[in-house]
Amino acid sequence: MSHVLPVPKAVKDLFDDLLGRPVTVNPADPMKAADVPRTTFALYTDERMQLMAVIAMDFELTAYAGAAIGLIPPGGAQACIEDKEISKMIGENAGEICNILAGLINKEDAPRVKLHQTFLPGESAPADAVNHALAIGRRLDLKVDVSGYGGGKISIALAG
Secondary structure, three states, X not given: OOOOOOOHHHHHHHHHHHHOOOEEEEEOOOOOHHHHHHEEEEEEEOOOOOEEEEEEEEHXXXXXXXXXXXOOOHHHHHHHHHHXXXXXXHHHHHHHHHXXXXXXXOOOOOOOOEEEEEXXXXXOOOHHHXXXXXXOOOEEEXXXXXXXXXXXXXXXXXXX
């Protein structure tokens, strides 16, 4: 059995639980090549180290969700956005979120995937991962609004 994309409600529920505050999710446009430098890429592999999925979060969602999970005031996220740089603490928090997001892809009857690597905005993700994040096909694109913080986009693309 292969992996299937999560439904939007599963993404909402995971972020609600993870951040301990309400979030709303709505359909969003797919990521564009121009968005790549401002995007966090999380690469998920199976036990053979084969790329199975890529989750991309735009700069704003990286900052807001990374701040919210660490109980950093919204101003901390806004400062990252104004400075166009994700702070070390928010970046580490965003990496932890990416690790937990593997739960959206893992299903009982499919091979287990785990977070292999995370690339924060400004770091160069491998071209094949970026291509999967940009490809039309098996993907889910959502705008995630974090109550009290702000919102941004997440793209979940299946590779395997």
